[in-house]
Amino acid sequence: MIGLISATSAGATARDRLAAAWPDRTRVYEGPVGDAVRAAFAECEQLVCFLATGAVVRLIAPLLGDKRTDPGVVTVDEGGRYAVSLVGGHGGGANELAVEVGELLAAQPVVTTATDAVGVPGLDTLGFPLEGDVAGVTRALLDGEPVALEAELAWPLPPLKVSSHGAYVIRVTDRAVEPGEREVVLRPPSLVVGVGASKGAPVDEVLGLIESAVRDAGLSLKSLAELATVDAKSDEPGIVGAAERLGVPLVTYSAGELAAVEVPNPSDAPLAAVGTPSVAEAAALVGGGELLVPKRKSERADGQPAMATCAVVRRVARGRLAVVGLGPGARDLLTPRAKAELRRAAVLVGLDQYVDQIRDLLRPGTVVLESGLGAEEERARTAVAEARKGQAVALIGSGDAGVYAMASPALAEASDDIDVVGVPGVTAALAASAILGAPLGHDHVSISLSDLHTPWEVIERRVRAAAEADIVVTFYNPRSRGRDWQLPKALAILAGHREPTTPVGVVRNASRPDESSRLTTLAALDPAWVDMMTVVTVGNTATRDIAGRMVTPRGYRWQAARASEEGAK
DSSP states (O other), rough: OOOEEEESSHHHHHHHHHHHOOOOEEOOSSSSSHHHHHHHHHHSSSSEEOHHHHHHHHGGEEEEEEOTOOOOEEEETTTTEEEEEOOOOTTTTTEEEEEHHHHHHHHEOOOOOHEEEHHHOGGGSSSSOOEOHHHHHHHHHHHHEEEEESSSSSOOOOOOOSSSSSSSSEEEEOOOOOOTTTTEEOOOOOOEEEEEEETOOOOOOOOOOHHHHHTTTOGGGGGEEEEEEEEGGGOOHHHHHHHHHHHHHEEEEEHHHHHHHSSSSSOOHHHHSSSSSSSSSHHHHHHHHEEEEEEOOOOTTOOOOOOOOEEEEEEEOOOEEEEEOOOOOGGGOOOHHHHHHHHHHEEEEEEEHHHEEHHHEEEEEEEEEEOOOOOOOHHHHHHHHHHHHOOOEEEEEEEESSSSSSSHHHHOOOOTTTTEEEEOOOOHHHHHHHHEEEESSSSSEEOOOSSSSSSSHHHHHHHHHHHTTOEEEEEEOBTTBBBOHHHHHHHHHTTTTSSSEEEEEEEEEETTTTTTEEEETTOOOGGGOOOTEEEEEEEEETTTETEEEEOOOOOOOHHHHHHHHHHHO
């Protein structure tokens, strides 16, 4: 919950805007400001104070305890010009909150955390438990000193400016090791514990078994990702309670899913009880991985039979491939999600001219693998191969990566051994449509006129179908120096079904500094105006030029009424 505190009417106005925008995330604190701040500090995870920074400093100073547990505090000035991350930039999420508040109130976020200021990921923001000399290693990263990455597990990390050797070390491991001097240990969520239990098994027995199994194997509980069991035990109090105490999710599988998993120690007892010869081992292994601790039973001080079993598996690290659409070119049409994925990626793969568009957004240490035109399939293979190494990869394309771009060749290469995330982008057709007016107001289709990958006979058949169906058509890749006859041929097909006065929009470099556009007609269009940086949108029989804008009516009752009125005139 975010506590909101203000002292003046101007502050209350901005406060109420946040409260209205985030009704489920915020709570307004009224009354004397000092009392309100103290109450919110005790009750909320974050605070936004519409007060002077100095005043907030004096109010919260006596309340500060530990940066790992204190709430994040953001202050907003009286004029609503700045949202300052004051306390808890990383641990309390104040840096991200300042950006969110800034976007909502049109205020400039002010973040002074050193790592954020220079684009270096804070070690405490990677999402992993960590131990050791965090301040020292972070300072070394900021100062450009050699920092070695010793990854015992190939786990996807954001870009870190590291080397093979250095006086400072970042170690990625799930083993129970103590960090050395000038070392930080990151604990990836690599361990899965499968659990079985008899009805009524005490939570202490289940928890004690898990802890001893992990400890005796020389592993760290901080790398525990989840507990897993059979569906029939999804509400067993001992298992549910153990997951809650360990702070990890409980994942369940059907007996049929578990019975299909090959295990070293099957048993008749669980087969008779829940329909599978293994619960602990099978539940841990269902997603693949290395069995580190085979089925192990709990030990009871009273000498009674064990009521719990467990097995520990190190799951295979999965690389991550984000296929990112950059939009039509303008920076303000690059989505926040795309920006976040670019900053998260340790490896970026893309066409050289697209890389140049967003190079300034990449964090230091990002590995850039760029190539020229015509190497789409090679880039797709490279991106998938890097993800299979356990890397966090971004594969970029213009517009939307799924529309005439990199998503389809990449997903044709990828299998289920990596995680794939699609990040949508604004397409050239949409950008051009917004410039022209509303030509895509009803059914529409996009057709590429490039016959490099599609035979012209197929393209022609699609154009003819769109013409006969009276659908608005946007042509991609309409004309190049080596392909100058396809556009006139396509337009001739459409002309057989539409009037010469049909509106046609021509937009070049939509949203870029050298953008140009014109609204013409099917008869007047000169193919010489068109090149590969252009999209051509041809209206249907209902499309009109209205006040210099290309508009395709939605075709509902208001259109019929307007037509009747015009007919009456």
